[in-house]
Structure formats: C-alpha cells, structure tokens
Amino acid sequence: MPLLVVIPLAGGFLMPLVDRLTGRRRSAAAFPILLTAAVLVLSVWLLLAADEPLTYWVGGWDFPIGISMVADGLSRLMVVVVATVSLMALVFSIDYMARFTSPGLYYTLFLLMVAGMNGVVLSGDLFNMYVFIEVACIASYALVAFGTESDELEASFKYLVLGTVASTFLLVGIALVYNVTGHLNWAKVGEVIQSAGEPTLPLYVAAAFFLMGFGLKAAMVPFHAWLPDAHPSAPAPISAMLSGVLIKAAGVYTLARLVFSVFDGDPALGWILVTLGVLSMVVGVLMAVGQWDFKRLLAYHSISQMGYVMLAFGAAAVMQARDLSPTVVGLAVFGGLFHLANHAVFKSLLFLCSGSVEYATGTRQLKELGGIGGRMPVTGACLRVAALSISGVPPLNGFWSKLIIVLALVLGGFYVLAAVTVFVSFMTLLSFAKVQRYVLGGEPSEHVAAAREVPAAMCLASVLLAVLCFASSLMAVETMRTVRGRVLTPASEAVTAGAAAGRQGRLITVERERPATPRQPEDVDATAPGGRDSHRERRKHLAAGLGRRVRTSDTETRRAPANGTVGPETHRAGLAAVHGEEAP
Amino acid sequence: MQGMSLIVKNITRLVAGFIILFGAYIVLYGHVTPGGGFTGGVILASGLVLVVLAFGKGFTRNVLTHETAKVADSMGAMLFLLVAVLGFAGGVFFTNVLSPGTVGHFVSAGTIPIANVGIGVKVSAGLFGAFLALAAFRRSTASAQERADALQSDI
Amino acid sequence: MTLAMVPFMLTFLLLVAGLYAIVAKRNLIKVIVGILVLNCGANVMLVLTGYRDPPAGEAPVAPILTGGAAQADELARTAVDPLPQALILTSIVIGLSVTALVVSLGVRLYEKYGTFDTNRMRNLKG
Numbered sequence: 064m065p066l067l068v069v070i071p072l073a074g075g076f077l078m079p080l081v082d083r084l085t086g087r088r089r090s091a092a093a094f095p096i097l098l099t100a101a102v103l104v105l106s107v108w109l110l111l112a113a114d115e116p117l118t119y120w121v122g123g124w125d126f127p128i129g130i131s132m133v134a135d136g137l138s139r140l141m142v143v144v145v146a147t148v149s150l151m152a153l154v155f156s157i158d159y160m161a162r163f164t165s166p167g168l169y170y171t172l173f174l175l176m177v178a179g180m181n182g183v184v185l186s187g188d189l190f191n192m193y194v195f196i197e198v199a200c201i202a203s204y205a206l207v208a209f210g211t212e213s214d215e216l217e218a219s220f221k222y223l224v225l226g227t228v229a230s231t232f233l234l235v236g237i238a239l240v241y242n243v244t245g246h247l248n249w250a251k252v253g254e255v256i257q258s259a260g261e262p263t264l265p266l267y268v269a270a271a272f273f274l275m276g277f278g279l280k281a282a283m284v285p286f287h288a289w290l291p292d293a294h295p296s297a298p299a300p301i302s303a304m305l306s307g308v309l310i311k312a313a314g315v316y317t318l319a320r321l322v323f324s325v326f327d328g329d330p331a332l333g334w335i336l337v338t339l340g341v342l343s344m345v346v347g348v349l350m351a352v353g354q355w356d357f358k359r360l361l362a363y364h365s366i367s368q369m370g371y372v373m374l375a376f377g378a379a380a381v382m383q384a385r386d387l388s389p390t391v392v393g394l395a396v397f398g399g400l401f402h403l404a405n406h407a408v409f410k411s412l413l414f415l416c417s418g419s420v421e422y423a424t425g426t427r428q429l430k431e432l433g434g435i436g437g438r439m440p441v442t443g444a445c446l447r448v449a450a451l452s453i454s455g456v457p458p459l460n461g462f463w464s465k466l467i468i469v470l471a472l473v474l475g476g477f478y479v480l481a482a483v484t485v486f487v488s489f490m491t492l493l494s495f496a497k498v499q500r501y502v503l504g505g506e507p508s509e510h511v512a513a514a515r516e517v518p519a520a521m522c523l524a525s526v527l528l529a530v531l532c533f534a535s536s537l538m539a540v541e542t543m544r545t546v547r548g549r550v551l552t553p554a555s556e557a558v559t560a561g562a563a564a565g566r567q568g569r570l571i572t573v574e575r576e577r578p579a580t581p582r583q584p585e586d587v588d589a590t591a592p593g594g595r596d597s598h599r600e601r602r603k604h605l606a607a608g609l610g611r612r613v614r615t616s617d618t619e620t621r622r623a624p625a626n627g628t629v630g631p632e633t634h635r636a637g638l639a640a641v642h643g644e645e646a647p
Numbered sequence: 648m649q650g651m652s653l654i655v656k657n658i659t660r661l662v663a664g665f666i667i668l669f670g671a672y673i674v675l676y677g678h679v680t681p682g683g684g685f686t687g688g689v690i691l692a693s694g695l696v697l698v699v700l701a702f703g704k705g706f707t708r709n710v711l712t713h714e715t716a717k718v719a720d721s722m723g724a725m726l727f728l729l730v731a732v733l734g735f736a737g738g739v740f741f742t743n744v745l746s747p748g749t750v751g752h753f754v755s756a757g758t759i760p761i762a763n764v765g766i767g768v769k770v771s772a773g774l775f776g777a778f779l780a781l782a783a784f785r786r787s788t789a790s791a792q793e794r795a796d797a798l799q800s801d802i
Numbered sequence: 803m804t805l806a807m808v809p810f811m812l813t814f815l816l817l818v819a820g821l822y823a824i825v826a827k828r829n830l831i832k833v834i835v836g837i838l839v840l841n842c843g844a845n846v847m848l849v850l851t852g853y854r855d856p857p858a859g860e861a862p863v864a865p866i867l868t869g870g871a872a873q874a875d876e877l878a879r880t881a882v883d884p885l886p887q888a889l890i891l892t893s894i895v896i897g898l899s900v901t902a903l904v905v906s907l908g909v910r911l912y913e914k915y916g917t918f919d920t921n922r923m924r925n926l927k928g
Contacts, residue, residue, distance in 0.1 A: 072728065073725070073728050076721050076724035076725055076728065077721060077725065079717050079718075079720070079721050080718065080721050190889055190892070194892055194896070197896045197900075201896075201899055201900060201903060204900075204903055205903060208907060208910075213911075213914040213915065216907060216910050216911050216914060217911065219907060220830075220904070220907050220908075220911060223900070223903065223904050223907065224824060224833060224837065224904070227837050227840070227841075227900050227904075228821070228824060228837075228840065230896075231817075231820075231840045231841060231843075231844045234844040234845075234847075234848070234893055235817065235844050235847055237848075237889070238844070238847045238848045238850075238851045238886070239851075241851050241885075241886065241889075242851040247885075683891075685891060685894075685895055774902075777902045777906070780906070781905070781906055781909060
C-alpha cells in the first residue's frame with residue numbers, strides 16, 4: 064500500500080533526470096504514463112483485494128502512536144478515481160504539452176501531485192494528511208502557473224495565497240485537536256471524542272478551523288474565490304486534474320472523514336455541510352449560467368456539483384442524528400459518493416474537451432466558437448456525452464447519481480432541499496444547452512474554420528472517459544450489483560459505519576488484535592503519574608468491552624529497543640501523561 | 648551577476664569552507680544533537696549561495712550550475728526513498744533496518760543518518776537551485792519600467 | 803483568563819496580524835510577508851501545545867535522550883512533548899517551499915506588470 068504513494072513520488076524525483084536524457088521529445092511522457100498505469104493497476108488490485116479496512120503501520124510502530132496508512136472502502140474508491148483521472152489526463156497531455164517549453168517540469172509536478180493525493184486519501188492520521196495535502200496543493204499552485212502568461216500568474220498567486228491561508232487554518236486546527244485529545248490518529252481521535260461524550264468547545268473551534276481549511280480546498284461557496292480564476296487559467300489537463308480530483312481528494316474526502324469518522328456525524332456539523340452545499344450549488348450554477356468563457360463556466364459548475372456532494376453528506380449526517388432508517392442514510396451517502404466518482408469522470412472529460420477545443424481553435428470564448436461539431440467530430444461527440452452527463456440526462460451516470468440524491472432527500476423529509484436540488488439540476492441543463500448550442504451547433508466562425516481534429520492521444524483520452532461515463536451509469540442498474548458492491552457500497556458503508564462504529568466505541572481502522580498492554584522494557588516502570596495508568600486501563604476496558612481477545616503481544620522482535628531515539632514507550636507515556644493532565 | 652568587493656571575496660575565501668563543514672556536521676550528527684537533514688541542508692545551501700554571491704556567477708559557472716543542482720536534488724530524494732523502501736526488507740515500510748547502536752554515538756540509530764544525508768543533499772541542492780533560478784532571472788529593471796509605462800498609457 | 807493563556811492570546815494576535823496583512827494590503831510583497839507571519843503564528847501555536855510545565859523551580863526540560871534507557875522514564879515524566887516539535891519542523895519546511903514558490907511568482911508578476919500593486923493586476927474578472 065505505501066507503494067501507491069512511493070511510486071509517483073519516486074517518479075516525480077526521477078523525472079528531471081529522465082527529462083535530461085530524452086530531451087524535449089514526446090517520449091519523455093512514457094515514464095510518467097508507465098508509473099501512473101502502475102498506480103492504477105495497484106489501486107484496482109487494492110479495490111478487489113479485501114473487504115475490511117486495511118491498515119498499514121509504517122515503520123512498524125504500533126497503534127496509537129504509529130503512522131498508519133488506512134485503506135477502507137472510501138479510500139479505495141478515491142484511489143481508483145484519482146488514478147483513473149490522472150492516467151487520462153496524462154495521456155491527454157502527451158500532445159497538449161508539446162506546446163510548452165519544459166514538459167519535464169510539468170510531468171515532475173504532475174507526479175508529485177498524484178503522489179500527494181494518494182497520500183491524502185490513504186493516510187490514517189491528521190498530520191500526514193496535512194503534509195500530503197500541502198504536497199499536492201503546492202504542486203498544483205505551480206502547475207496552474209505553468210503557462211506563465213499574466214493571467215495564469217495572477218490566478219496562481221490568488222490561489223496560492225488563499226490555499227496557504229486555508230492550510231494554516233488546518234494546522235491551527237490540528238494543533239487544537241492535539242492539545243485537546245493528545246493524539247493525531249484519525250481513529251484514536253474519534254474514539255477519544257466519542258468517549259468524552261459531547262465534543263467540547265475547543266473541539267468545535269477546531270472543527271470550525273478544519274471546515275474553513277477544507278472548505279477552501281473543496282471550493283465551497285464562501286471560500287470559492289480562487290476556483291473561477293485558477294481552473295480556466297491552468298493548462299487543460301491540469302484543470303481536469305484540479306477539478307476532477309484535487310478538490311475531491313483534498314476537500315470533500317477530508318470533510319467527510321472529519322464529520323463522519325472523527326465527529327461521529329455530529330448534526331451541527333451536518334447542518335453546516337448542508338448549508339454550505341446548498342449555497343455552493345445555487346451560487347455556482349447561477350454564476351455559471353452567465354459566463355461566456357468556456358472553462359470559467361465549467362469551473363463554476365465544479366463548485367455547484369461539489370455542493371451536491373456536500374449536501375448529500377450533510378443530509379446523511381443530519382438524518383443519522385435524527386435516527387432515521389439506515390437505508391435512507393446509506394442511500395444519501397451512496398448518492399453522494401456516486402456523484403463524486405461520476406463528477407470526477409465527466410468533469411475531467413469536459414475540461415479535456417475544452418482543452419481540445421482550445422488546442423484546435425486557440426480561443427475559449429463561447430461567442431467565438433461555433434460549429435465545432437462538424438469540424439471535430441470526436442471531440443464534439445465526447446463533449447455532448449459529458450454535457451448530457453452533467454445535466455443529469457438519462458441514461459448517463461449523472462442522472463442516476465442526482466436521482467439517488469434527490470430520492471434520499473425526499474425520503475429523509477427534506478422537501479425544500481430536494482426542490483432546490485432539482486432546480487439546480489435544471490439550471491445546469493440550461494447552461495449546458497447554451498454550451499452545446501454555441502460550441503457544437505451553429506455556423507463555424509472564422510476561428511473554427513481552420514480547426515482540425517486534435518491528435519490521437521487527446522482523442523483517446525476523451526473517448527476513454529466518455530466510455531467510462533456510460534460504464535459507470537450502468538453501476539446504478541441492478542445487473543451490475545457485483546461491480547457496485549465492490550466499488551461503491553464499501554465506500555458508503557465506510558462512511559456511515561464510521562459514525563456508527565464510533566458510537567459503539569469500535570475503532571474503525573483497527574481490525575487486527577491490538578495488545579491491550581503496551582510492551583515495555585523492564586526499566587520503564589509504571590511510576591508515571593496516573594495518566595499513563597488510566598490510559599492503559601481505559602484501553603483494556605475498551606478492548607474487553609468489545610469482546611475482543613486481549614492478548615499481550617509477542618512481537619518484541621519487531622520493535623526497536625527504547626534506547627535509540629526517544630523511544631515509543633516514553634513517547635506514548637509522555638503523550639498519555641499530557642493527555643492525562645489535560646483530560647477533563 | 649557580478650561578484651562583490653575585494654573584502655567580501657577574501658572573507659568568503661576564508662569562511663565558506665567552514666560554513667559548508669558546519670552544515671555537513673549538522674546533517675551528519677542529526678541523530679545525536681538537534682539538527683538533522685533539513686537544517687543542515689539550509690546551512691549548506693547558504694554557504695553555496697554565499698560563494699556564488701561573492702564571486703559572481705562566472706566564477707562558478709562550471710561547478711555550481713543549475714544542472715548540478717537539479718541532478719543532486721534528484722539524487723538526494725532518491726536516496727531518501729531508497730532508505731524508505733529498504734524498510735521493506737525489515738518487513739514493514741520505512742523500518743529501521745540497520746541496528747540501532749547505543750544512544751549518543753555517531754554510528755547509531757539505524758538508517759536515520761543515511762536518511763538525514765539524503766534530505767541534507769536534497770534540501771541544499773533544492774534551495775541552491777531555487778536561488779539560481781531566481782537570481783538568473785534578473786532582467787534589467789529598465790524593461791520592466793517600460794512595460795509599466797505602457798500599461799499606464801493603456802488604462 | 804489565567805496567566806497560562808497569555809501566550810495563546812499572543813499567538814492568536816500573530817495569526818490575526820498575518821491575516822490582516824494578507825487581506826488588507828495592496829502591495830504584493832506585503833501579502834507575501836503576511837503569509838510568512840501567518841505561518842509563524844501557526845508554528846508558535848504548535849510549540850505552545852507541546853509545552854509542559856516543569857517540576858517546581860526548575861527549567862523546562864528538552865526531550866533529548868542522552869543517558870540511555872535509565873533516563874527515558876525521567877524524561878517521559880518531565881520533558882516537553884517532542885511530537886509537536888516534529889510537526890513544526892515539517893510545517894516550517896512546507897512554509898519554506900510555499901515562500902519560495904510565492905516569491906518566484908511575485909518576481910514573474912513584477913516582470914509582467916512592472917509593478918507590485920495588486921490593484922493593477924486585475925485582468926481576471928467575473
């Protein structure tokens with residue numbers, strides 16, 4: 064599992080050397096494509112591997128002080144989505160990047176971004192997630208500015224400043240959480256919060272900071288100001304990556320983890336998510352209808368569609384707190400996740416098509432385009448497929464996911480929200496009808512008259528994504544239950560179970576038997592102040608209460624002795640002591 | 648880029664070696680005393696930057712080039728990743744495979760010094776490369792002023 | 803408002819100062835400095851979370867282990883928590899790379915526009 068992060072990271076580090084070896088030829092792209100294909104294979108293998116959450120303890124340090132990489136259903140889904148979209152974007156950029164002066168740099172940053180996103184969805188503790196978010200976002204700041212036109216520089220600067228503010232808020236939130244709970248592991252923090260009953264005020268403040276930070280990364284409406292500038296200015300495959308996976312992996316995924324796994328689906332947070340989601344949906348689509356720049360319109364639609372997913376998650380949290388039937392909650396979560404995966408596919412397809420259009424005609428303004436459908440048949444067909452998907456036209460995938468979300472809202476009793484959702488979907492249809500009429504139909508303008516079909520690699524990427532649009536729509540149908548059961552159901556179960564498991568005191572990412580008593584060398588005895596003893600006692604009590612086998616570990620050999628650096632026992636004791644002093 | 652005055656050049660001749668030595672010391676003793684890869688790498692980078700600033704780019708054009716920085720950057724990063732992947736040999740990713748010796752000795756703490764060296768090389772090369780990239784961008788301010796005037800007249 | 807809260811209040815002031823510089827200043831370089839100050843504020847807050855009061859009358863103990871396993875227990879009871887220090891190191895490195903990136907963006911922007919005034923760089927509208 065760490066290979067999913069190590070492979071793109073190694074690729075990113077080696078890419079400058081590869082670039083020097085191959086010069087500026089297109090073969091330089093073979094190396095990152097190989098690596099990303101390997102990542103995709105690994106992620107699919109991970110998806111098919113097992114059903115229960117997999118935990119990988121880096122370095123052999125154990126719970127709860129070790130760094131863990133967790134792959135439960137949600138992470139696996141996200142990894143596959145990230146890998147797919149990045150592979151398609153890379154295939155697209157073989158030809159698109161030939162116009163830029165240093166494709167080697169581009170591939171380096173791209174691979175670093177993929178490594179960062181994989182790390183975010185796979186990390187099991189708060190700080191690692193922060194580090195990988197920063198890796199991915201810094202790579203994306205540089206990638207947005209890649210063309211170094213004045214537009215792109217300014218957009219990247221704005222994105223960078225806002226993104227750094229958000230990351231600093233995240234850091235402050237992490238500091239607060241550590242101050243209150245004394246741990247950084249997702250599962251451990253969740254356990255501590257649940258065992259303390261209601262989250263206390265500092266935890267709510269920390270949650271507010273996290274919401275601000277992740278909300279900005281996910282482009283929720285009060286924090287969306289960077290997105291309409293950054294996404295259009297970036298090169299097209301980067302726009303596809305940013306809009307397709309970065310705002311999901313760094314924003315929506317982490318918000319879902321926060322609300323469901325850590326705060327146990329707190330209804331206050333759920334209502335905040337609902338509000339943010341509704342605001343994003345409505346504002347996004349209203350601003351999108353009036354746009355005349357193709358990619359800016361798509362960027363606003365990204366905001367709106369992410370609002371859908373946020374709404375679904377928030378509604379699920381609220382419904383769970385109201386103790387509605389688990390099927391409805393599961394349905395809402397399923398709809399949200401399905402829409403997340405679908406949006407990654409069709410939004411990246413849209414951005415890639417707009418990139419093809421821009422490559423062929425050199426412009427992005429809708430008023431100057433026209434009649435593309437005749438001149439560029441493949442791109443036109445893909446664009447039509449993607450536009451129909453995002454508008455929610457059956458039988459494409461957008462329809463199913465939106466239908467499920469609306470159904471879940473209606474069943475949950477949120478009639479107003481369901482009506483708003485339908486209204487937003489209608490407006491999306493309107494704006495994409497406008498896009499289709501201007502871009503695909505009509506008379507070819509003078510820009511378009513000189514356009515030819517784009518090179519084969521870009522076509523290939525677009526066509527593959529379009530095929531995926533059709534294929535994932537089948538997942539909603541009953542006949543594909545096995546595929547759905549593999550891909551989506553574990554993810555939705557992971558999200559809902561995160562809350563429920565927390566409620567029962569079960570740690571969601573600890574599936575192996577954990578020794579109830581920490582191993583200790585003989586010279587560290589239990590004379591520390593009561594904090595450590597109570598810590599150990601509570602863990603034993605917890606483990607016993609769950610009926611797990613309480614077993615002292617016999618894997619002494621794996622543990623490095625405590626006289627290396629400040630060892631784990633002392634560290635854990637230190638943590639426990641800190642925690643013991645500061646616990647309420 | 649020009650070098651600096653004679654005084655600066657003489658002092659740099661005396662001092663630069665010590666700065667680089669000090670940086671290397673911080674990197675190598677990172678597991679015993681405070682410091683480690685990142686801080687030592689920054690000191691190393693500042694030593695290199697001092698040399699380039701004092702003597703001018705022409706002096707160091709053959710040795711301390713941007714290409715060297717890029718290659719050293721990748722090498723350092725790969726060394727660190729190698730250490731991490733070597734952990735697989737110990738069973739888990741990123742374990743300490745070499746034996747940790749006694750505390751406070753130079754040869755101890757397993758693979759951590761090697762990782763420190765990797766990070767130190769990468770950080771110093773990276774920062775030095777960033778400095779070179781920024782410093783090599785010094786187009787004359789006159790052209791920037793012209794553009795500002797052009798913008799003014801457009802508005 | 804006990805005396806122990808004063809460092810937290812000051813850190814909060816630091817964060818607010820950084821935010822003010824980012825939001826209210828027109829000059830690009832001042833915005834960059836605001837980012838730096840904000841990062842510093844977050845790092846100081848992390849330092850503060852790790853602090854542990856020393857036993858009465860002595861100085862705070864740094865978590866450096868030089869005496870072997872015998873000292874480990876003593877350190878575990880009295881030393882400042884070393885985990886936030888590792889977090890701060892990472893955060894400083896991240897802040898460094900962000901600073902490098904934003905400064906190079908500033909240099910490029912200066913070349914394009916000839917000025918550091920953000921009010922002049924309003925190409926993107928809507």
